[in-house]
Amino acid sequence: MNLEHLAKQLAFIHEIDKLKYIQRKTRLFNSQRNENDAEHSWHLAMMAMVLAEHANEKVDIQKVVKMLLIHDIVEIDSGDVFLYDTTANHTNTEAERIAAERIFGLLPDQQKEEFISVWEEFEAGETAEARFAKSMDRLEPILQNVSNEGGTWAEYDVKYETVIKKSSGIQRGSQILWNHTQVLFEESIEKGILKKS
Template sequence: MESTNLSRQIEFIKEVDKLKYILRKTKLFNSNRNENDAEHSWHLALMALILVGHANVQVDLLKVIKMLLIHDIVEIDAGDTFIYDHQKSHDNTEEERKAAKRIFGLLPDDQAAELIAIWEEFEEHQTDEAKFARAMDRLEPLLQNTSNEGGTWKEFGVNYEKVYAKKQVIQQGSTTIWHYAEQLIDDSVEKGILKK
């Protein structure tokens, strides 16, 4: 039984290596290279570790980190959907739910059930942990775009209203970080890297 579990865990580890090949629209800080999903997930987990003191309420940091490390694994099958995409909803949950069952299903049943539950909790963004994790997920691309003189905002013609609407959910996880983010958005308009 133990060797069977180990084999399944190794298969999962091999499978999730594919996350390194899923490119996002957002570019790395001060760079023209697209970030991949694995880099994004790692960066968010580290951000949560550093910024957890700014959460609106005390959160279970380990659960937040788990959410951030696994939240985009479904994109191995479903692909990355640009948050400002006009054609496809960013909340393509049915496609992603199917991917979650397949990919997490490679694991032993107890681990699969735990990770699917954590992934679903993140997607539903109702718990304090999910709200803080989501705040990290929305903050990182904002930091990247401001470091890249507008980055994907300029590239895809994204305006202030769209950015503000997508980023204001940060306040559900951290009002402190939201005030910082809001200032970055306003500064971006002043600098001319985000059109109003």
């Protein structure tokens, strides 16, 4: 047994526990409590397993789940950027790249390279798996905000046009889920929990 190999894996496992302390702006379904990044990643992975049949293309669900469990680990160092933030861009940044190198660098080399590769694939959003994973990442806050009578849309005065712009990528992963999302938007506008400019 290679003790150095195991020690690196355990160091990584210890480090990623910090994801539980990264607070997001969105709140749990029907709740006033904010979600943390670990809860978010777990929920997305479960959503992907349940909703995989609605992907535009056949996907390797194990890879999708891996992407969703890995995608926000960099936020241990870089922090969470609110999806609807108007000053900070919610895209891959140099800070996230540095975080990926440091955190995944705790792992043995082969696992480090695999995890960074999966993270990069998610960020690029070009494969069927990445498109579907990203659609889960955009769908969850919509479902949360609908369940919370507008949630962060109301709290931060986020308008319909911004929500559409930030969430339209759902259709790249699942047209069926995008169609359903548009119904949710219309219902939210009718209820007054999502406002047009």
